[in-house]
Structures are given as structure tokens and as C-alpha cells.
Amino acid sequence: MKLTILFLALPLSGLTMRAQAQATAGYEVAGQINGLPDGTHIYLIDGSQRKRIDSATVQQGKFVLRGKLAEPVHTYLYAGRGQGSTKLADILLDNQRVQVKGTQPVYSSVAVSGSDIDQQWKEWIREDAGLAEQRAGVGKSYRARLAQPDTTGAGLLKQQQTQLQQARITLLKGYVRRYHDTAVGAALPTLCTLGAALTAADYREMYASLTPRWQQSAFGHELLTQAGKGVGK
Numbered sequence: 001m002k003l004t005i006l007f008l009a010l011p012l013s014g015l016t017m018r019a020q021a022q023a024t025a026g027y028e029v030a031g032q033i034n035g036l037p038d039g040t041h042i043y044l045i046d047g048s049q050r051k052r053i054d055s056a057t058v059q060q061g062k063f064v065l066r067g068k069l070a071e072p073v074h075t076y077l078y079a080g081r082g083q084g085s086t087k088l089a090d091i092l093l094d095n096q097r098v099q100v101k102g103t104q105p106v107y108s109s110v111a112v113s114g115s116d117i118d119q120q121w122k123e124w125i126r127e128d129a130g131l132a133e134q135r136a137g138v139g140k141s142y143r144a145r146l147a148q149p150d151t152t153g154a155g156l157l158k159q160q161q162t163q164l165q166q167a168r169i170t171l172l173k174g175y176v177r178r179y180h181d182t183a184v185g186a187a188l189p190t191l192c193t194l195g196a197a198l199t200a201a202d203y204r205e206m207y208a209s210l211t212p213r214w215q216q217s218a219f220g221h222e223l224l225t226q227a228g229k230g231v232g233k
Helices: 002-024 116-147 151-178 183-191 200-209 218-228
Strands: 027-033 041-046 051-057 062-067 073-079 086-093 097-102 110-113
Touching: 027 073, 027 086, 041 062, 051 062, 073 183, 086 097, 086 110, 086 116, 086 183, 110 116, 116 151, 116 183, 151 183, 151 200, 183 200, 183 218, 200 218
Parallel strands: 027 097
Antiparallel strands: 027 062, 041 051, 041 073, 073 086, 097 110
């Protein structure tokens, strides 16, 4: 019996050690972007506060940023500063190692890998962008019908616009519920572009679906702030 107890205790000890290691580890952003001259300064910016978190210098075409975050942050990665700066990437960053690679120092040519939360966030971005593009196309047709004028046809198109906007809200809420126990669920409502289409009740609903840990995060507090503003009534 003693041998059995010892055997079971060892894996648990290993799990505890791994959990502790993850809790104490920091982030690492390892970059290799073609076309960045050596000596170029790279800046990691806190997107919500617009302040610098970290910086590095390109050497032999590569750069590395290392540090530790109190909690996940939506960050921007810039090359250079001031008017001559170039935005390279958006990263939903936590204390993990991510890779940033690009064929040229252009936003659309730079890819981020290695982070589950960043990939999940960008998965939602792609789905939401598809719906937003459809809505924009319907909006163009709606305005054309009004100009004819064709009020009946315009009315039907207006209904389609409303339905597509509601589909975007439904998609957002679905992602928040799916990732309610991660930074993604807490961050998406503050990073979306739905604006006044979200009501205070929408924000309260999404906040309520989060686990207590993420309700207490900066992202969670922002949800309460938006709910308190009575957005969309």
C-alpha cells in the first residue's frame, strides 16, 4: 500500500511543479522579420494604456523581448518610433513564448504563433470580419435602393443589416462562453468593434459568463465599466 501511495504521489508532484513553473515564467517574443535593418528598435506597447512595456534592438535580423506580465494584455508590436514607426503585429500576450515571423516588415506579412489565446482571438476576428464584410455589402445595396428610390427593397435590406449585426453579437457571446475561463473570453468584448450595438445588458451577460478569476481581471473590470455606462440602453 505504501508503494502504491508513493507511486500516485509522484505524478501529482510533477503536475504541481509544472503549474508553479508556468506561474513564475514570463513572456518571450522571439522575432525574425525580413527587411528589418540591424539596429532597428522594436517596441512592445500596451494597447489599452498606450504605454511601452518593453523594447529590443534588431541584431542579425532577429530580436527578442522578455519580461513578466501581471495578467494578459492586448499588445502592439512596433518597429521604430514617432512618425516613422511601423506597426508589425497585434498580440494578445500572456506569460508564454511566442514567435513573430514575417517576409517583410508589413503588418499583413507578419504572423504570430505559439500562443493559444492569440490564435483563438484571431480566429474570432476572421469570423467577425466575414460577417462585417457581408453587412457592409448589404449596406451598399441598401443605399442604392434608397437612391432609386425603392423603399420596399431598401426596407428588406435594412432588415438583413440588422440580422447580420445581431449575428456578430451572437458570435461574440458564443466565443465569450466558449472561452469563459481564459483571457480570450474576458478580452473579446473590449477588443471588438461593435460599439453602440452592444447594450449594457449584453455586457452584463458576458461578464456573468466569465469565471471569477477573469471577472476580477482588467478586462473583466472594463466589461463592468461598459455595462455601467448604459451602452445602447
